[in-house]
Amino acid sequence: MGRKILVTGGAGFIGSHVTEELLGRGYEVAVLDNLSGGGADQVPAGARLYELDITESVESAFEEFSPDDVIHLAAQVSVAVSMQDPEMDARINVLGSLNIIGAARRHGVRRIVYASSAACYGVQDRDVLSEEMRCVPASFYGASKYAVEHCLLSAREDSGLEWAALRFANVYGPRQDPHGEAGVVAIFARLLLDGGQPKIFGGGELKRDYIFVEDVARAVALMLEVELDGCEDPVFNCSTALGTTTNQIYELLKTACSSGVDALAGPWRPGDVQSLILNNTRLKRLLDWAPRVPLEEGIGRTAEYFRDAT
Numbered sequence: 001m002g003r004k005i006l007v008t009g010g011a012g013f014i015g016s017h018v019t020e021e022l023l024g025r026g027y028e029v030a031v032l033d034n035l036s037g038g039g040a041d042q043v044p045a046g047a048r049l050y051e052l053d054i055t056e057s058v059e060s061a062f063e064e065f066s067p068d069d070v071i072h073l074a075a076q077v078s079v080a081v082s083m084q085d086p087e088m089d090a091r092i093n094v095l096g097s098l099n100i101i102g103a104a105r106r107h108g109v110r111r112i113v114y115a116s117s118a119a120c121y122g123v124q125d126r127d128v129l130s131e132e133m134r135c136v137p138a139s140f141y142g143a144s145k146y147a148v149e150h151c152l153l154s155a156r157e158d159s160g161l162e163w164a165a166l167r168f169a170n171v172y173g174p175r176q177d178p179h180g181e182a183g184v185v186a187i188f189a190r191l192l193l194d195g196g197q198p199k200i201f202g203g204g205e206l207k208r209d210y211i212f213v214e215d216v217a218r219a220v221a222l223m224l225e226v227e228l229d230g231c232e233d234p235v236f237n238c239s240t241a242l243g244t245t246t247n248q249i250y251e252l253l254k255t256a257c258s259s260g261v262d263a264l265a266g267p268w269r270p271g272d273v274q275s276l277i278l279n280n281t282r283l284k285r286l287l288d289w290a291p292r293v294p295l296e297e298g299i300g301r302t303a304e305y306f307r308d309a310t
């Protein structure tokens with residue numbers, strides 16, 4: 001058997017793909033998830049599920065499974081919810097993460113790979129964002145994601161626990177929640193396939209950095225295999241570094257879903273930044289990795305998934 005990896009949030013969108021990728025690479029994988037967002041049916045066969053909450057005791061999973069490494073993806077994932085209830089967001093995203101970090105330290109885990117976010121950056125005066133820029137999170141969600149990067153830094157100083165954080169751009173692909181607040185590809189695909197009419201806010205010219213979930217899963221898995229010695233600040237953007245407008249996404253989806261429906265125009269939403277593109281040079285260099293799935297292919301595969309899921 002290979003090394004043992006515990007994936008928190010492994011029943012969710014990104015986590016289920018990460019679990020699949022790890023199983024394919026010969027790792028032994030267990031998922032820790034409270035199924036609040038994900039589903040047991042999304043946990044790939046071959047991975048054991050611990051139905052636990054990261055804000056409560058997680059000892060049983062660490063004792064029984066005894067992971068070598070942890071991939072920590074479980075989170076409250078909604079920016080809007082974080083703004084409505086910042087304490088709840090912090091309880092799950094900060095205290096829950098500290099709970100996982102504490103268990104990892106007690107049980108001799110070598111490394112934690114943490115799912116951070118582009119939301120750490122907040123509003124910046126540049127279009128393409130790099131890791132060395134000062135983060136000014138504009139949401140409680142962004143602030144909690146950023147706080148945990150610092151908690152991991154402290155844990156390493158104190159106990160030698162290795163860590164790396166990947167700041168994901170806009171991840172899309174099969175199994176993304178089409179009823180969520182974010183994830184336009186999934187939301188539009190579901191609507192178009194069901195004969196609905198998506199709404200595009202603010203003219204549709206906002207640019208985002210869309211990365212296919214399998215490219216993210218591969219980067220996460222590779223993060224377990226690299227040397228992090230000498231990496232003072234192991235924070236890496238995980239992105240394509242390409243900007244695509246919502247209008248461009250919509251056109252690709254219309255083709256992929258064989259739809260002729262035009263989108264409705266919605267108002268400009270306060271807080272929406274014009275452009276959010278992440279430089280990925282650091283991650284490419286570290287992992288010898290690059291995104292492989294072009295947008296058109298990724299959108300086609302996502303539409304196919306939602307067509308079959310009806």
Ligand SMILES: NC(=O)c1ccc[n+]([C@@H]2O[C@H](COP(=O)([O-])OP(=O)(O)OC[C@H]3O[C@@H](n4cnc5c(N)ncnc54)[C@H](O)[C@@H]3O)[C@@H](O)[C@H]2O)c1
Nearest residue numbers: 009011012013014034035036037038053054074075168171
């Ligand atoms: N999807 C994106 O574009 C994106 C972008 C940046 C960062 N991220 C981060 O990536 C990670 C995965 O996000 P996702 O898009 O797959 O979301 P998701 O909602 O599909 O997955 C999150 C998983 O965490 C689980 N979970 C939530 N609260 C929990 C708790 N208290 N205890 C145990 N499990 C809990 C949910 O059941 C779900 O399976 C999150 O940390 C998110 O913040 C995602």
